[in-house]
Amino acid sequence: MRIAKLDTLFSTGDIPVGDFIKLDCEQFEQDVLRGARAYMMNSNILGLIAEANFRSTRTFPRSPLPGIMTLAAEHRLSVFDMSYIRHPRPAYIEARARDSWPAADPPHDMPSLDIGQPETVDLLMCRDFVAEAMSPELFAVVPGAVTAPIIDKIIKAMIMFELHGLMDCAVELAQYFRGMLSQRLDVDAAVAHLIKRPPYARNTADVVECLRMLAAVRSLHAQK
Numbered sequence: 041m042r043i044a045k046l047d048t049l050f051s052t053g054d055i056p057v058g059d060f061i062k063l064d065c066e067q068f069e070q071d072v073l074r075g076a077r078a079y080m081m082n083s084n085i086l087g088l089i090a091e092a093n094f095r096s097t098r099t100f101p102r103s104p105l106p107g108i109m110t111l112a113a114e115h116r117l118s119v120f121d122m123s124y125i126r127h128p129r130p131a132y133i134e135a136r137a138r139d140s141w142p143a144a145d146p147p148h149d150m151p152s153l154d155i156g157q158p159e160t161v162d163l164l165m166c167r168d169f170v171a172e173a174m175s176p177e178l179f180a181v182v183p184g185a186v187t188a189p190i191i192d193k194i195i196k197a198m199i200m201f202e203l204h205g206l207m208d209c210a211v212e213l214a215q216y217f218r219g220m221l222s223q224r225l226d227v228d229a230a231v232a233h234l235i236k237r238p239p240y241a242r243n244t245a246d247v248v249e250c251l252r253m254l255a256a257v258r259s260l261h262a263q264k
Contacts, residue, residue, distance in 0.1 A: 045075030050082070057083040059196050063090040067097075067104060073111040080115045081185040086197050087166040088117050094124075094159055108163065116172060116179045116187060117165040121204055123244060126156035146256035154245035164204055169197060170216045189217065191224050198230070205242055207234045 049055045061076070063069045069090045073080075090112075092104045100107070109119065128136075132155065144152055169189040172179050194217050201210040211234050218227050241247045 046072070046079040047075055047077060050079040055079075059083065059086045059193075060200065061085065061088045063088070065091075067093070067099065070104065070107045070111060073108065077114070081182060084186040084188065084190075084193055085115050085117065085167070086193060087164065087200050088112055088115075090163050090165070092161050092163060094157075094161060105161070105163070109165070112165045114180050114182065115185070116167050118168060119163055120166045120168075120201075120206060120209065121164040122161055123242065124158040124161040126154045126245070127159040128156035132156075144253065146253045147260060149253075151246070151249045151253050153249070166200065166209075167197060168209075169194060170212050173216070189220075191220055194221060195224065198234075202234060205238060207238065210234050 044054075046055065050057075057079070061080075063072055065072055069092065073090075090108050092108055093100075094103055094105070096103050112118070141152065144150075172187070173189070194213055198210040198213050201207065201213070211231055214221060214227050214231050214234070221227050221230075241251065
């Protein structure tokens, strides 16, 4: 099996420039990012999802998060959202197995909320073109890096934000770069779509359980 850095693959023409990177490398995310500096500099990268862990380990005494965020910041990427998985302690799991909860009664019971310390985390890190324009001194300047907010990148960033439930960020881009975007699309129509009530919520365990119980209550109400 061939293993190569993204920079190597980019320099040999095996991969083109890209807009978004997703990493799930079993704690090798920092190594991948270190081997992708030239690739990300030339890509005018818009976003990155990286799986990490809140826990301290012998390899990462302060958890992998600070290293990943520092490497991402070199490319003007900052945290815009995160999702995480809770891991209940074994003693709690054993106790629950001996005395399990009955099925929740939707009209009377509370939702079965997720239990446990957050551990595994997916970080969504993105470019903030509006902040870069308003406060450029806050962002890294790497000689030779491509960072210009061209029309294609702004539209793709809006799409990326909408896909991740960050419609406010997409609207901010549309309004701030209205003059540029008007050459390509109807900005008012785009904003009108973005400010509609989102049809789907984030897929966290708590939200899923609350929506399940809400659907059950609505079903019971419809049967009356």
